[in-house]
Amino acid sequence: xxxxxxxxxxxxxxxxxxxxxxxxxxxxxxxxxxxxxxxxxxxxxxxxxxxxxxxxxxxxxxxxxxxxxxxxxxxxxxxxxxxxxxxxxxxxxxxxxxxxxxxxxxxxxxxxxxxxxxxxxxxxxxxxxxxxxxxxxxxxxxxxxxxxxxxxxxxxxxxxxxxxxxxxxxxxxxxxxxxxxxxxxxxxxxxxxxxxxxxxxxxxxxxxxxxxxxxxxxxxxxxxxxxxxxxxxxxxxxxxxxxxxxxxxxxxxxxxxxxxxxxxxxxxxxxxxxxxxxxxxxxxxxxxxxxxxxxxxxxxxxxxxxxxxxxxxxxxxxxxxxxxxx
Numbered sequence: 133x134x135x136x137x138x139x140x141x142x143x144x145x146x147x148x149x150x151x152x153x154x155x156x157x158x159x160x161x162x163x164x165x166x167x168x169x170x171x172x173x174x175x176x177x178x179x180x181x182x183x184x185x186x187x188x189x190x191x192x193x194x195x196x197x198x199x200x201x202x203x204x205x206x207x208x209x210x211x212x213x214x215x216x217x218x219x220x221x222x223x224x225x226x227x228x229x230x231x232x233x234x235x236x237x238x239x240x241x242x243x244x245x246x247x248x249x250x251x252x253x254x255x256x257x258x259x260x261x262x263x264x265x266x267x268x269x270x271x272x273x274x275x276x277x278x279x280x281x282x283x284x285x286x287x288x289x290x291x292x293x294x295x296x297x298x299x300x301x302x303x304x305x306x307x308x309x310x311x312x313x314x315x316x317x318x319x320x321x322x323x324x325x326x327x328x329x330x331x332x333x334x335x336x337x338x339x340x341x342x343x344x345x346x347x348x349x350x351x352x353x354x355x356x357x358x359x360x361x362x363x364x365x366x367x368x369x370x371x372x373x374x375x376x377x378x379x380x381x382x383x384x385x386x387x388x389x390x391x392x393x394x395x396x397x398x399x400x401x402x403x404x405x406x407x408x409x410x411x412x413x414x415x416x417x418x419x420x421x422x423x424x425x426x427x428x429x430x431x432x433x434x435x436x437x438x439x440x441x442x443x444x445x446x447x448x449x450x451x452x453x454x455x456x457x458x
Contacts, residue, residue, distance in 0.1 A: 133409060136349040142414040148190070148347045149406045152182040153428050155206045156403060158215055161432040162205070162222060162236075166382050170440070171222045175236050178206035180377040183402035184309060185210035187350025188277060191358060195274040197247045199260040201281055202237035203309075204249030211244040215431060216438035225442035230453070232445045247276075254280065254287025257306065261293040264304035264367075275361045276304045277354070282371075283314030285328055294369065298336035301366035305357045308369070311376040316388045328371045337367040344374045346402050346409075375400075 137145070159177045166175045178185065185206035188198065198207050208218050213229060221228030222236045230240050237251040247263060250256035260278030267274040284290055285308060297304050314322045332339035338360060340353055350372065357368035375397040379386035398404075410416045 133413070134345040134349060134405070136352060137346040137405060137409050138413065140346075140348045140409075142410075142416075144348070145406060145410055145414060146416070148186055149403070149410055150424060150428070151186045151189070151210055152347065152403045152406065153425065154215070154431065155182040155185065155209050157425075157428045157432045158209055158218070158435070159205060161436055162219065163378075163382065165219070165223070165436060165439075171236065172224065173235050173237070174202070175222070175382045176201075176203040176380065177376070177378045177382070178203055180397070180401065181309060181311060181344075181374045182206055182210075183344050183347040183406075184279075184307075184350055184372055184374060187347035188307075188354055190347065190351040191354040192245060192277070193274075195245075195272055196358070197245055197260075197263050197274060197276045198279070199247050199256050199263060199276060200249050200279040201253075201256070201284070202249050202251045203281070204237070204239045204246070207249075207279070208239045208241055208244075208246055211241065211246050213239070213241045213244055213246065215435035219432075219435040219439040220442045223439040223442070224444070225439055226445040226449070227438070227442040231449050233450050233453075254284035254290045256280070257284075257287075257290045257293035258296075260304055260306070261296050261302055264297065264302035264361075265300065267303050268300070273362060274303070275358045276302075277307060277358075278304060279307045279309055281314065282308055282310040282312075282319055282328065283317075283322065284308075285331070286322070294331075294335040294337065294367070297367035301364065303361035303364075304367045305354065305361060306367065306369050307354070308371045309374055310371055311374050313376075313380065313388070315380045316384060316386070318388070329369055332369040335367075335369070337369055338365075339369050339371075341371040342373065344372050344402055345400075346406055377401075 159179050165171050189210040217229050224232040239249045260276050263276040329339035329341045
């Protein structure tokens, strides 16, 4: 058992497990809704990576911000967005996070610290640098956390953003969620040097790299980088080695995986590791864990019903939030 998980107390472990389980069950419910034709466009699931979002939420303070990719549902839920509103957004309904016009890839919940999911690969890194520059200029003490996939590190805006972050010592933490595949291409075929953090010295920023085991480990490692940023010591590039258990999107059958690969990574699932710690270290009975699962599943079923019953947005809504309004 990882030391970070072994040292966590019962209440904290149970709460973190519950939040990871909520993300897992939400994503499974969304996948079912997609196959039923209730969700249009693309749907990128966060199954397998939940510990990152939950650990990040534990590390954040008020005013801190998350800017992330189109695989954004987990961050919304971990930061406190309502599952019904999240599901309604994917259904294109008026009760969604942004009124149904953003869909799966463009979640946004400013009041809870989520400053957007972005669909254009790598182009949100300069946005995060802009948030961090604003924080430094206003001296508000906030840190911006920017999440990207391993496939985004070769995009031009990623280099531009990290160069500025290093040059201006911006309070930003760039976190690469390395889930082993750039869409369907393994990392060994996209990067000549697979340790992405080796780029950090070229930008003049700090670096960290680790295999994700549990949410408390993520909390602690991300907190270290955020503390440096708050002290004015500049940006950090973190590479978290994780794994997604589903394809890149719902249209991807993930046939590129080798024999036994999925089972091997499932044996290292942080969700199941946290559940095992609750059962073995904290002696929580299986019946209580099953009851929690039933409660969470009911919550996600209610989110589906809420989204189903919600109205369509009025046609004019698609023209809102384009320009600053009085």
